[in-house]
Amino acid sequence: MNNSNSFLVKYKNLLISLLLLITTMFVILQVILPQITEVQKKNEEIENEKKRIETLKTTLSVLASIDNDELEKYFQLTQKGLPQVKDVLAVYNELASAAQKNEVTLGDLTINLGEIYSRQKKEADQAAGIYGSQVVNFDVNIDGDIPNLRRYSQALYKSSPVVEIQTVEIRNKKGTLNANFFYNPLTVATADSDTPAEKFTQKELDLLKSLEEWVNNSKIEDADLQPSPQPSVSPTVSTTLTPTVTPSVSPTLNPIQ
Amino acid sequence: MKRGINLKLPKKKASQVGKKSLKITAILLLVSFVLGVALVGYNLFLGTTIQNLADERNDLRNQILAQNTKVYKLQDTHARLKNIQAIADGRLKAIDKVDVVAGILPEEVEVLSIDTEALAIDYSVKSPDLSQINSILEERVTSLAADTNKSVKVVELSSLVFDPEEREYTLNFKVTF
Numbered sequence: 001m002n003n004s005n006s007f008l009v010k011y012k013n014l015l016i017s018l019l020l021l022i023t024t025m026f027v028i029l030q031v032i033l034p035q036i037t038e039v040q041k042k043n044e045e046i047e048n049e050k051k052r053i054e055t056l057k058t059t060l061s062v063l064a065s066i067d068n069d070e071l072e073k074y075f076q077l078t079q080k081g082l083p084q085v086k087d088v089l090a091v092y093n094e095l096a097s098a099a100q101k102n103e104v105t106l107g108d109l110t111i112n113l114g115e116i117y118s119r120q121k122k123e124a125d126q127a128a129g130i131y132g133s134q135v136v137n138f139d140v141n142i143d144g145d146i147p148n149l150r151r152y153s154q155a156l157y158k159s160s161p162v163v164e165i166q167t168v169e170i171r172n173k174k175g176t177l178n179a180n181f182f183y184n185p186l187t188v189a190t191a192d193s194d195t196p197a198e199k200f201t202q203k204e205l206d207l208l209k210s211l212e213e214w215v216n217n218s219k220i221e222d223a224d225l226q227p228s229p230q231p232s233v234s235p236t237v238s239t240t241l242t243p244t245v246t247p248s249v250s251p252t253l254n255p256i257q
Numbered sequence: 258m259k260r261g262i263n264l265k266l267p268k269k270k271a272s273q274v275g276k277k278s279l280k281i282t283a284i285l286l287l288v289s290f291v292l293g294v295a296l297v298g299y300n301l302f303l304g305t306t307i308q309n310l311a312d313e314r315n316d317l318r319n320q321i322l323a324q325n326t327k328v329y330k331l332q333d334t335h336a337r338l339k340n341i342q343a344i345a346d347g348r349l350k351a352i353d354k355v356d357v358v359a360g361i362l363p364e365e366v367e368v369l370s371i372d373t374e375a376l377a378i379d380y381s382v383k384s385p386d387l388s389q390i391n392s393i394l395e396e397r398v399t400s401l402a403a404d405t406n407k408s409v410k411v412v413e414l415s416s417l418v419f420d421p422e423e424r425e426y427t428l429n430f431k432v433t434f
Contacts, residue, residue: 046303
């Protein structure tokens with residue numbers, strides 16, 4: 001008993017030091033280290049939050065810098081260039097107005113109800129930067145002089161809605177065009193704090209200018225077409241089913257990526 | 258006489274070491290305690306900052322949501338423009354090139370047919386004058402192929418046919434861009 005007491009007395013300071021050291025270790029492990037981790041996490045969170053705020057501020061400043069009327073005009077132009085729905089009448093009007101302008105006679109228009117969905121086509125489109133757009137393929141017969149027929153096919157590239165000509169065959173004052181008409185269903189768009197809204201680039205503004213010209217050309221021609229008592233177009237529109245129908249159908253809404 | 262190492266510290270020395278270690282550990286504990294308290298305080302400050310930033314973000318988000326139609330129109334316009342540009346870029350280039358080929362043909366030559374597919378154009382032309390056909394073959398096609406701006410890859414002469422009844426020559430050729 002005396003021995004143990006004398007040991008405690010003798011090593012009292014060292015024992016207290018040991019106890020303090022253990023307490024210090026406990027404070028470091030249980031308080032300091034978790035707090036440091038927490039500080040790092042919170043700093044990261046603050047950085048992310050600041051980035052989100054910056055994105056939203058950019059979006060707000062972009063929105064403020066764009067005139068409502070101007071945006072509405074651009075929106076309408078792109079809706080005409082790439083409609084939301086399969087507007088066969090718009091395509092027919094475009095073909096007819098270009099025909100009248102280039103002095104050719106529009107014959108039969110055949111809409112090929114073939115491929116509704118093709119994964120290969122979708123992948124090829126996405127590789128080319130086309131998202132969610134769908135295609136209506138059609139053949140159109142035209143009559144006229146070769147220079148006019150040539151001009152007609154070129155005029156279609158300067159008209160709206162956007163048309164892609166696959167093949168042109170012109171023979172003995174008769175021509176056949178196989179072309180694709182594109183449309184794009186409603187896109188899903190929401191305010192996103194990760195991607196800021198962007199102003200229109202010069203390239204986009206140039207394209208909008210071209211689109212405006214194309215739409216205006218079509219408008220003038222459409223107006224000319226209305227009062228014409230005998231339009232030089234044949235009203236026959238037929239649809240044919242080609243055998244390459246694929247059973248799967250693409251989703252209605254394709255978010256722009 | 259016993260020999261060996263004396264492991265026992267002298268009494269005075271042991272108490273000095275004990276005091277010193279007590280001092281050091283007490284300072285360590287105090288420092289770690291102060292550091293811990295400071296970190297807790299800093300964390301609370303960061304938490305408040307995060308909350309303030311979150312409030313600011315929500316406020317900005319609400320301002321944007323109030324203009325949702327404008328956002329939708331802007332994004333839709335961008336997306337459609339991107340698609341239209343991609344479609345326009347991928348369109349049949351041969352259509353634009355039809356005039357390039359037509360430009361080399363003499364006026365007296367009659368174009369019988371034009372077939373375009375991908376980047377190739379098949380032309381069929383007719384003329385009663387062999388020298389006109391010759392000029393296409395020997396000069397015009399060569400100069401077209403030599404013009405690097407027109408990016409002609411191959412000019413293929415498919416056939417030259419003489420119709421004795423009509424006394425006309427028909428030349429078929431294909432230009433690949």
